[in-house]
Amino acid sequence: MALQEKLDKFKKQQEKCQSTLTSIAASNKSTIQKSTPVAAALSTNARTPAPAVKFSNDTERLQHINSIRKAPVGAQIKRVIDLLLETRQAFTPEQINESCHVDANANKAVFDSLRNNPKVHHDGKRFSYKSKYDLKDKSQLLYLIRKKPEGIAVIDLKDAYPTVMDDLQALKAAGQIWLLSNFDSQEDIAYPNDPRVPIMVDDDLKQLFRGIELPRDMIDIERDLQKNGMKPATNTAQRRARSEVQGLSSKPKPKKKKHEITKRTKLTNAHLPELFRNLGNNNS
Structure with a gap:
């Protein structure tokens, strides 16, 4: 009985050894297969040398980056603000460097100017x-304009978002706002025009309004508005005073006296003789 147990134990050991040898053989085969392409590639590379790297190919790009970083602080700030305006995304200093080659981390003046710029949020x-x-x-644009019955300058809205100017024209075409030019600066002002409150004006009132003769001088018009408790949108007196200080007088220049044509006048328009045909008769 003891002999049979020893035989069984021996068989189990034999089977275990066989299994171990099989796994080792499979592992060696896989290693050989993986190493073969590597060896082939190494031998191929040994036969075909890699092309030499030409460092001059990148010279132009490096010179361009160097010129940007040596530019004045204002020029570098403009590049960054243009990037932020066009993309409308938030950038870290590292991302700014990658996008427009302005290294804010290495230039404290650029970093501080960016952080304190009114057009930049940090x-x-x-x-x-x-x-x-x-x-x-x-919708947000219309809501803002309706909150500003006194008007809002279009120049303050231009950079709100990329399509704001198209939306202003669309609101104007729909009759929801007015776009009027400022008398002093000639800039457009957006005024609300709520279509929910239509105003009907009689033709007699329109005719009466159009029949009123206004003063020729803008100062007189502003004075009349103030007498009636209204605030003029312009200040002509102040504008004229400013023009005079700057040497731009608003008074019309005196016209030069025209020289009369006489017999002594040298006629240069020889190709238009009919203009001077009766010159002698008129001055005789």
Whole structure:
């Protein structure tokens, strides 16, 4: 009985050894297969040398980057603000360097100017563009204009978001706002025109309004408005005073006296003799 147990134990050991030898053989085969392509590649590379690297190919790009970083601080700030305005995304200093080659981390003056610029928002990590009015779409634009019955300058809305100018024209075409030019600066002003409150004006009142003769001088018009408790949108007296200080007098220049044509006048328009045909008769 003891002999049979020893035989069984021996068979189990034989089977275990066979299994171990099989796994070792499989592992060696796989290693040989993986190493063969590597060896082939190494031998191929040994036969075909790699082309030499030409460092001069990148010279132009490096010179361009160097010229940007040596430019005045104002020029570098403009590059960054243009990037922020066009993308409307937030950038870390490293991302700004990658995008427009302005290294804010290495230039403290650039970094401080960016952080304190009124057109740039800095949250401690990233820089982003900051417009005067935080608007996203046409509905927010209309809501803002309706909150400003005194009008809002279009120049303050231009950079609110990329399609703001198209939305202003669309609101004007829909009759929801007015776009009028300022008398002094000739800049457009956006005024609300709420279509929910239509005003009907009689033809007699329109005719009476159009029949009123206004003073020829703008100062007189402003004075009359003030007498009636209204604030003029312009200040002509102040504008004229400023023009005189700058040497731009608003008074019309005296006209030069025209020289009369006489017999002594040298006629140069020989190709138009009919203009001077009766010259002698008129002056005789």
